[in-house]
Amino acid sequence: MPHSDEVPIVAIATAPGRAGIGVVRVSGPQIDPVVAAVLGPALAARLRPRHATRARFLDAHQRVIDDGIAILYRAPHSYTGQEVLELQGHGGPLVLRMLQARCLQAGRALGARLAEPGEFTLRAFLNDRIDLAQAEAVADLIDASTEAAARSASRSLAGEFSAALAQLAEQLTQARALIEATLDFPEEDLEELGARDVRERVASLQRSVDEVMRRARLGAVLRDGLRVALVGAPNVGKSSLLNALAGQDVAIVTAHPGTTRDRIERSIDIGGLVLNVIDTAGLRATADEVEQLGIDRTLAAVGEADIVLELVDATAAPERGSPLDSIPPDSIPLASIPDWRQRIGAHAARIVVINKIDLSGELPGPNAGRLYISAKTGAGLDSLRAELLHRAGWDHAPSDEGVYLARTRHLDAIGRTQDHLREAAEHLQPAALRPELAAEELRLAGLALGEITGQVTADDVLGEIFSRFCIGK
Ligand SMILES: Nc1nc2c(ncn2[C@@H]2O[C@H](COP(=O)(O)OP(=O)(O)OP(=O)(O)O)[C@@H](O)[C@H]2O)c(=O)[nH]1
Ligand SMILES: [Mg+2]
Structure with a gap:
């Protein structure tokens, strides 16, 4: 999937078929020409960001395509973090396609094109509006097939999973800093500096990651059945x-x-x-x-x-x-x-x-x-x-309480975090104290954990995640 977020993207954001209302979305670093063309320059000048304004949507010959509501979001206060125009019209497939075509045509000079699946959310991620775990929660919320799964996705979207991961990452960094302090001052021996303290921190981290894994496994069952x-x-x-x-x-x-x-x-x-x-x-x-x-x-x-x-x-x-x-x-x-x-x-x-x-x-x-x-x-x-x-791991009726709606990708990353923590703990054993190796394992544990929120993520992983979204999200 192209990552260029320099050009406007356009998509029908509502499901195909007939409905009361349908929404066409435009997002780009610069979309004012599209706003002016579709709404007319006079109305475009009067639009207040984040306010619903009654508007006529015009074609290239100033004929009315539909009569609806326009909402303009100015960067960075929008879903994608870019300028966003949302046009809410009547939900007929033909009228929405006409509106979409009109937006593309009006944005042609800016390079406007149809959005790829999940591309609005990809832009939200690239612009730091949400992290990767939250972006995935958007798709999970849309796809949720039970109430518990939907509630759990919605909490992940609000950042609960990410906050738990951030706390772990912070503790990992602290434990690593403690060990590295002894490496920087070779005359100080790790035993003197409190090897027991470090050991306890790593043990406590292991327990916390195990707990995250337990909740993520339950969530994976909730998500995938x-x-x-x-x-x-x-x-x-x-x-x-x-x-x-x-x-x-x-x-x-x-x-x-x-x-x-x-x-x-x-x-x-x-x-x-x-x-x-x-x-x-x-x-x-x-x-x-x-x-x-x-x-x-x-x-x-x-x-x-x-x-x-x-x-x-x-x-x-x-x-x-x-x-x-x-x-x-x-x-x-x-x-x-x-x-x-x-x-x-x-x-x-x-x-x-x-x-x-x-x-x-x-x-x-x-x-x-x-x-x-x-x-x-x-x-x-x-x-x-x-x-x-x-x-399936539930000894009572499944609930979304304290469960992370995890994907295989998350379970895999948490599993590798557990492996590195185990290695770190071994390198901290009094009989075989190797602080530099322990510090390295903690660093790797942090990297594995960071893959979940997208602090360290390869482009192909991004493509894989976002291509599974529906178009317009
Ligand atoms: N009395 C009684 N009959 C049953 C019960 N369960 C299934 N049967 C009967 O057993 C017969 C076979 O049932 P199926 O459900 O078709 O069995 P199956 O294992 O799917 O069979 P195949 O598809 O041929 O492998 C039918 O006549 C059912 O009505 C039961 O709990 N009690
Ligand atoms: Mg049968």
């Missing part, structure tokens, strides 16, 4: 369970084993947490080419899942003649594809769910490491939902 795969032999009730959790008939259910051939995904809100539940084709050896392709997809879904729900039919004849209860969860057999569990990711959780207890008579809920349910009657589903939340 979790993938939950329903896996098991044919006919155990996987599709029935998907339908029960979704509260609607999403997948076809029949008494015929091998009904589901393809994977079916649904986003299901469980107490404010979005779970992406994936129904799969039942696992068994088959000569049917279509069914085999479906089973291959099941195995792929198992590999991608954060949580695998292994479904077992409570009435199914247990193998090897042993009653189901006496088989440890790990060896409940899926006769024909015994090694499917090896596909489960290293960090993924597996929950064994015994279904159809309305037929077998077991009590609903957890017992001996398994969960007993009936997808048909709904018995035990509350326990299952609670277990899913628990595995």
Whole structure:
């Protein structure tokens, strides 16, 4: 994405389609010619910054395109930190396109062009109106699919996440300064200067970063949801369970084993947490080419899942003649594809769910490491939902309190901060005191942390982040 913020950019800022009101935005270091052309010189001269003014939007022949509201923001008191003109007109797609074209035409001498996705926010970042974590929070707020995620994004946007990071960065700098003082005065020994103090500071920093990581991980789940795969032999009730959790008939259910051939995904809100539940084709050896392709997809879904729900039919004849209860969860057999569990990711959780207890008579809920349910009657589903939340890191209904709506990029940077702090702590051990290496690790820890707010960020990272925005933001 070009970073030149010297030219005006123009975009329709409201969603495509018909609506009561639509907004066209212009931002640039200099946009007065656009303002004068679109509003007429007389009105343009009377506009007071940040005040709504009733205006007619004019085309090149002074014909009225629309009648609406104009707001002018003078630099740096605007979203982008540049001069910004906001035209609020009627929300018809055609009228907004005409208005957008008119702004482009009026700004042609200034080099005006259409905005790239996220380019208004990119300019806000480049002009220090917001930091990178806040810019990402803008996109997250727009994309939020649950209330908790929206509130959390809005707090990140207000700078809560950034403030926590800034405090850590400050503490990192202080600890480093203490160590470097001993390097500058070689006659002073670090032990004398208070190695214990430095050690305690680093230990306390480690605890603080661990806490930020914990909150960021919860936030990442809130933001991205979790993938939950329903896996098991044919006919155990996987599709029935998907339908029960979704509260609607999403997948076809029949008494015929091998009904589901393809994977079916649904986003299901469980107490404010979005779970992406994936129904799969039942696992068994088959000569049917279509069914085999479906089973291959099941195995792929198992590999991608954060949580695998292994479904077992409570009435199914247990193998090897042993009653189901006496088989440890790990060896409940899926006769024909015994090694499917090896596909489960290293960090993924597996929950064994015994279904159809309305037929077998077991009590609903957890017992001996398994969960007993009936997808048909709904018995035990509350326990299952609670277990899913628990595995996602929430022991109560998810709330946005104290959670940072983190992205993978953030988790990665926090993880590297943790690594460098661990190294620093090792170099501060009395037996192997290497203060210069400890100081260097603290410096690297600070750099890793700075990537989140964008103090140190490569251009390609910026391009990657902002290109995912919608146009006009
Ligand atoms: N009594 C009872 N029947 C159930 C329950 N869950 C599912 N069934 C029945 O079991 C049969 C198979 O259910 P499905 O949900 O299609 O099973 P599946 O695991 O998706 O099967 P495939 O797609 O073939 O792998 C249907 O006749 C369902 O009505 C349950 O909890 N109790
Ligand atoms: Mg099915």
